[in-house]
Amino acid sequence: MVEVKIINTSNNELPSYSTLHSAGMDIRAYIESPVVLKPLERTLIKTGLFIELPEGYEAQIRPRSGLALKAGISVLNTPGTIDADYRGEIGIILVNLSNQDFEIHSGDRICQMVVAKHETVQWKAVVELNESDRGAGGFGHTGKK
Numbered sequence: 001m002v003e004v005k006i007i008n009t010s011n012n013e014l015p016s017y018s019t020l021h022s023a024g025m026d027i028r029a030y031i032e033s034p035v036v037l038k039p040l041e042r043t044l045i046k047t048g049l050f051i052e053l054p055e056g057y058e059a060q061i062r063p064r065s066g067l068a069l070k071a072g073i074s075v076l077n078t079p080g081t082i083d084a085d086y087r088g089e090i091g092i093i094l095v096n097l098s099n100q101d102f103e104i105h106s107g108d109r110i111c112q113m114v115v116a117k118h119e120t121v122q123w124k125a126v127v128e129l130n131e132s133d134r135g136a137g138g139f140g141h142t143g144k145k
Contacts, residue, residue, distance in 0.1 A: 004052065005052040010028070010106075011106075026109040027049070028110065030047050036101050039096055039097075039098060040097070045110055061081075061092060064110070071102050072096060
């Protein structure tokens with residue numbers, strides 16, 4: 001388990017896991033008044049949360065599957081990444097992919113956050129790559145039928 005410092009300026013509870021084995025924590029909207037998201041419209045929803053992740057970790061912002069299925073609401077830049085050196089308020093870019101208006105209220109669960117380790121890459125420039133079974137097959141191509 002990793003410890004993450006958090007400041008919560010909202011009146012919502014801290015992000016939490018819904019079940020014992022959940023990977024993502026629910027994140028809630030913190031807005032002064034309801035926001036109506038029209039079809040194909042996007043908007044930034046504030047959360048009142050500020051975090052300090054340890055070096056080597058990121059927070060990924062992902063859509064809630066129920067909200068996506070039932071209302072067509074998604075996170076636009078999925079997954080959104082919060083870097084360990086970011087200290088600003090967490091804002092969520094929501095998009096309405098349905099054909100109906102959707103109203104967001106303060107306290108609504110709007111997305112999930114997954115905290116994960118990541119590696120830092122050091123590039124090694126070469127003139128040739130090792131062969132693989134797949135080779136240079138493009139999107140959706142594994143070379144298998």
